[in-house]
Amino acid sequence: xxxxxCAKRVPDTSENEIELNSAGNDIERDDLxxxxxxxxxxxxxxxxxxxxRTGGTVTVVTVGGDEDEEILRREMAMGAKQAALLSDxxxxxxxxxxxxxxxxxxxxKGHYELILTGxxxxxxxxxxxxxxxxxxxxxxxxxxxxxxxxxxGKLKIxxxxxxxxxEIYEIDLPCVLSIQTGINEPRYVGMRxxxxxxxxxIPTLGKAELGMNGFSGKAAAKVKCTDYFVPPxxxxxxxxxGSQGEIIGKLVDLLKAKGGLK
Amino acid sequence: MVEAIxxxxxxxxxxxxGQTLFWIVNLLGLACFAYxxxxxxxxxxxAQRDPRFDRPFLRLGRLLQFWLGQWRHPRYLAAGxxxxxxxxxxMVLVAHTFYFLALGTSRHATxxxxxxxxxxxxxxxxxxxxMIVAIVRRILKPARYAVPPRYGKAHTxxxxxxxxxxxxxxxxxxxxxxxxxxxxxxxxxxxxxxPVLSLAWILKNxxxxxxxxxxxxxxxxxxxxxxxxxxxxxxxRPFGIxxxxxxxxxxVYFAKLDRGTVKPVRWGVPDxxxxxxxxxxxxxxxxxxxKHMLDFYSCADCGRCSDQCPANxxxxxxxxxxxxxxxxxxxxxHYPIFGSSHxxxxxxxxxxxxxxxxxxxTCGACEAECPLLIEYIDKIVDLRxxxxxxxxxxxxxxxxxxxxxxxxxxxxxxxKKKADWIKSPAFQQTCTVKVLNGDxxxxxxxxxxxxxxxxxxxxxxxRATAKxxxxxxxxxxxxxxxEKDSGHDVRRFGEETLFMALRDHNTxxxxxxxxxxxxxxxxxxxxxxxxxxxxVPPVEHIxxxxxxxxxxGRIKLNPVEDPNSVYAYHDPCYLGRHNGIYDAPRAVLDAxxxxxxxxxxxxxxxxxxxxxxxxxxxxxPKEDQRMGVKRVQMAAEAGANVIVTACPxxxxxxxxxxxxxxxxxxxxAIDLAELTEKQMR
Numbered sequence: 001x002x003x004x005x006c007a008k009r010v011p012d013t014s015e016n017e018i019e020l021n022s023a024g025n026d027i028e029r030d031d032l033x034x035x036x037x038x039x040x041x042x043x044x045x046x047x048x049x050x051x052x053r054t055g056g057t058v059t060v061v062t063v064g065g066d067e068d069e070e071i072l073r074r075e076m077a078m079g080a081k082q083a084a085l086l087s088d089x090x091x092x093x094x095x096x097x098x099x100x101x102x103x104x105x106x107x108x109k110g111h112y113e114l115i116l117t118g119x120x121x122x123x124x125x126x127x128x129x130x131x132x133x134x135x136x137x138x139x140x141x142x143x144x145x146x147x148x149x150x151x152x153g154k155l156k157i158x159x160x161x162x163x164x165x166x167e168i169y170e171i172d173l174p175c176v177l178s179i180q181t182g183i184n185e186p187r188y189v190g191m192r193x194x195x196x197x198x199x200x201x202i203p204t205l206g207k208a209e210l211g212m213n214g215f216s217g218k219a220a221a222k223v224k225c226t227d228y229f230v231p232p233x234x235x236x237x238x239x240x241x242g243s244q245g246e247i248i249g250k251l252v253d254l255l256k257a258k259g260g261l262k
Numbered sequence: 263m264v265e266a267i268x269x270x271x272x273x274x275x276x277x278x279x280g281q282t283l284f285w286i287v288n289l290l291g292l293a294c295f296a297y298x299x300x301x302x303x304x305x306x307x308x309a310q311r312d313p314r315f316d317r318p319f320l321r322l323g324r325l326l327q328f329w330l331g332q333w334r335h336p337r338y339l340a341a342g343x344x345x346x347x348x349x350x351x352x353m354v355l356v357a358h359t360f361y362f363l364a365l366g367t368s369r370h371a372t373x374x375x376x377x378x379x380x381x382x383x384x385x386x387x388x389x390x391x392x393m394i395v396a397i398v399r400r401i402l403k404p405a406r407y408a409v410p411p412r413y414g415k416a417h418t419x420x421x422x423x424x425x426x427x428x429x430x431x432x433x434x435x436x437x438x439x440x441x442x443x444x445x446x447x448x449x450x451x452x453x454x455x456x457p458v459l460s461l462a463w464i465l466k467n468x469x470x471x472x473x474x475x476x477x478x479x480x481x482x483x484x485x486x487x488x489x490x491x492x493x494x495x496x497x498x499r500p501f502g503i504x505x506x507x508x509x510x511x512x513x514v515y516f517a518k519l520d521r522g523t524v525k526p527v528r529w530g531v532p533d534x535x536x537x538x539x540x541x542x543x544x545x546x547x548x549x550x551x552x553k554h555m556l557d558f559y560s561c562a563d564c565g566r567c568s569d570q571c572p573a574n575x576x577x578x579x580x581x582x583x584x585x586x587x588x589x590x591x592x593x594x595x596h597y598p599i600f601g602s603s604h605x606x607x608x609x610x611x612x613x614x615x616x617x618x619x620x621x622x623x624t625c626g627a628c629e630a631e632c633p634l635l636i637e638y639i640d641k642i643v644d645l646r647x648x649x650x651x652x653x654x655x656x657x658x659x660x661x662x663x664x665x666x667x668x669x670x671x672x673x674x675x676x677x678k679k680k681a682d683w684i685k686s687p688a689f690q691q692t693c694t695v696k697v698l699n700g701d702x703x704x705x706x707x708x709x710x711x712x713x714x715x716x717x718x719x720x721x722x723x724x725r726a727t728a729k730x731x732x733x734x735x736x737x738x739x740x741x742x743x744x745e746k747d748s749g750h751d752v753r754r755f756g757e758e759t760l761f762m763a764l765r766d767h768n769t770x771x772x773x774x775x776x777x778x779x780x781x782x783x784x785x786x787x788x789x790x791x792x793x794x795x796x797x798v799p800p801v802e803h804i805x806x807x808x809x810x811x812x813x814x815g816r817i818k819l820n821p822v823e824d825p826n827s828v829y830a831y832h833d834p835c836y837l838g839r840h841n842g843i844y845d846a847p848r849a850v851l852d853a854x855x856x857x858x859x860x861x862x863x864x865x866x867x868x869x870x871x872x873x874x875x876x877x878x879x880x881x882x883p884k885e886d887q888r889m890g891v892k893r894v895q896m897a898a899e900a901g902a903n904v905i906v907t908a909c910p911x912x913x914x915x916x917x918x919x920x921x922x923x924x925x926x927x928x929x930x931a932i933d934l935a936e937l938t939e940k941q942m943r
Contacts, residue, residue: 015665015674031676033668078653187653188660191667192759195537 001056003047004112005080006103006132007040008062009071010122020228027228036071039118041078043179045186046147047116048079054149057081059110063091063102072202077193078186088206093218096124100131105212106205107136114155115176119143125223126178133176141171142178267445267478270366270485280482284366284489291493298500298599299508305547305555305597311529312551314516321515324635329514334633338566341399345633348392352507354385359492362435366489373439375454383439383460390432390461397425406565413584414591417503417563424504427495432461434488440465441472441481448474501594503563503587510634513560516553517635521626522793522840525551525640527647527758536758543647543756546606547592550641557636558590567628567638572871573621577886580621582628582638588613610645616654619645621883623874624754625835630867639754646756658882659755667760670746670767671712672880681742683714683721684728693725693732696739698775704739706731707777707799711787712747713879713910719917720910726939727783727804733942734811738781744771750790750836751876765795772798781807783935785836785909786875792841803837805908808938809846812853818943821855829859830902831934832893832916833869834909847908847934854941862900870896872919875911890919894929908934 011018011027012035019028036044047058059082060075062068072083086102094102107115115133119142120126126142133140145166146158153173158166160180171177207216214220240247255261271281327333332349335342357378364371373379400407400421409416439454439462446453447470456463469477499505506513527542529551544550567582568574574581592613597603610616622642629638649655655663662672670677684695696702708731714724731738749764772780780801782788791801811817831851837843844866851859864870873889874881894916897905907913916931923929932940 012664012668012674014661015669017676031678035664035668185657186660188650188655188663189653190650190663190757190759191763192537192542192651193653195759 001054002112003058003114005043005047005060006117007060007071008037008121009034009068010037013122036074037118037121039179039181041186042181042183043116043118044075044078045184046179061106063099073194073197074189076197077189083202085202085204087204090207090217093221094216095221095223096127097131098216098220100128100135101215103132104135105210113174117178119178119180129176129178139171139175143180144177145180145183267481271369273482287489294497298497301599302500305593306552308548309550309552309555312553313529314553325515328635344392344395347388351385351389354382358382380457383457383462386432386435387461390429393425393429397422406569420502427491430491434484436461436465437484441469441477444469445474445477506560506562509560513556513634518637522789524643524753542651544644545608545648554641558586558593560634561586566631570627570631572889576889578621578883579618617884623871623878625871626839630839643754650756658880659877662880666747673716675716677743680715683724689725693729695728697742698739702739703776704737705778706736706738707780708738708740709780709782709787710740711784723783723910723933723935726935729939734816741771748787748790750786755877769795769798785834789836789840804935805847809849819854819941820943822857827904828902829857829904829906830862830897830900831906833866834912835871837908838869839867860900860902862896872912872915888919890915891923894919894923903929905931906934
């Protein structure tokens, strides 16, 4: 099976202290370190596990600039056979629909039966997966936590829903799925793995190569970020007092009240 | 005149001349043994290279100490003394055995007489007694002999069988000499004098009235039994736990000489050629080095390693003894004596589980105990390298590894905040610390390392260390933002490529700073700088620095304030066992007037790991109990209410353990640097 995974390079929230810039319209990006968006990494792992069982190849694609190539290398070190960087000056400032239409143009150039995205990007709005499916006229399922193959070109997928419950769906191929973290345990990629794939060429495709027109770019964007702010500090932690027994009693009551215990 | 008893070579066994028969037995026995040994060597020849032929005099010295001198055996007193007797008995009996074997093949051969004969008779007697004790010991087993089902089955029956065979050998030997002496007595010939109360002497007296023809049969029968048992034992040992009788000499001679070090990924491949190595670490049995395979053969299954192992003690799925015996069983199975070898099975998921290999803290307690100097840490690290290469790394470790790659520390903290610990106003009033970023120079570098730089609690150890250096008049500085993690535990968790990047970066930074020596308060950084780094200035741990400063009078210490405090020093693994620094920290404690110090039962090279440092802090093991909890309980048992450590990771683990054990208010932990700083005049 040919699987395409759409991935994004994001500032790693666990390794950065996110601060606003002085203009207040973006975060301070000078000292940031980036990594592949975590749910996207789970999507790549899932794709690799699928091709290990059924055969086929995994391709990873991202929209961005030269600096975004590092995440493609990392995913290739994990085991993706191909990667593509979709880059063009006119792509800059695209909104979710713009990104989805760039990806859709790339999908149309290949023969992908299954397209995976992460459930959302750390700095994103969880919209590209659904829009991509719509632009391709493919079925779509979000928050996928398990994938099984059925007879006759169908997948049986599990979805996580509110309250920790799970739904099982059947979905026709080809389709787009957005993958939730926890679906698998992504394999480790170290510097050595990345070095081993360092010389494999990664093609860059621009607007012309993709043969696209339409929604991408700043001018076409209909959704624009207008402000950034750090929410005001809420009330501090509540300290429970009393004897050990009393504290436990209060904690149990609180957990029950908040729905953590039944 | 009754005919004298005929020696075995001249006797007739079922129409076959003794001499002919015993030539056949000898040649057949030796041929079988040679074939079996050749088969056992086969996997060693397919194993990885391992240069162990250097420093012959040092190796010889260690052979005399650990093999001939049985140095580590008395650490388990009863079993150790029995083994020493047994070993000495075997040594004495080597020559005796050659005489004995020659008797069957030559008409002119005689048994030795005089002092050696007397000594060897006693040796055989002692060996027999030891065998009986050893057999009883395997029936009334100590707990450490037990084999949990997940690790396979016990070899008790095999052990008893092998011990019985040796007992039979000794009995046959005694019977042979005893029956001859009894017959000589009956014939009024010159009686071979047998030493009083030796086995042969007892048997002679027991047989004194037995009719001569029966004695002749006993004599020849005993010889035949001895001969057959000897060769059976020789050829059977390479199938089980007694192979160490043959292999221990080599295992000890070729044992690892440099403690604190980790073997390179591939011996003989320089760092800059490592990218060309297709596969890292150990994935199949042939990825082990020949010496490591020899270790598998040499293990005597005594269980002392697992008895000392903290991972085993807290119920983690690791027991070093079974790391070895499982590999040995695998080796025997996949390189069989008959038939061709079949190999290539992955070890992880086969005989070992991932959790098993991640459970090790590399504390080295197993290696410090093994009488045969079997190595474990290098094997564990090599197995981890294999898992890292295959991407099999627990999620709990992936985050810190990724952060080490991008930020140079496992916490993912910003580089520019690395020196924030020196910026607290109260500290800056008493002590200024230079950052060696080109504007300042210093003689001494204080290598702080990640946890002391970033952890709120541990930063106090950093500040105490800086104040001590300052008070002792040291011209020192820190690297600040350019210092990355030492990579000590990155290497020991199998991520060699990342370790090399961290090491190369730090080496450059240290060289650029122009310092002439390094001090650190972190034993893990200390061990890395000392053993893993090349071409950096000499490094000292703060405990050594303090001990020297106290002795030279550069630091003076006030008496303890609370006379009721009882201190116990906990030896950090990478200061004690891996680097032999046991006395300097104790000397510092003893230099504090009025300080009451006790030793825990497990101290010095038997120290019990706190739970592990570096990446071990992030790993989420499957365990019944925390190592640290066990350790603080040990301190309480020793009568202490203050645990002194000399390692930031020990501090994290001990303070957590005090809370988990519910001993807050009854037990406290303090770092040696913190205590020194508190007591400084």
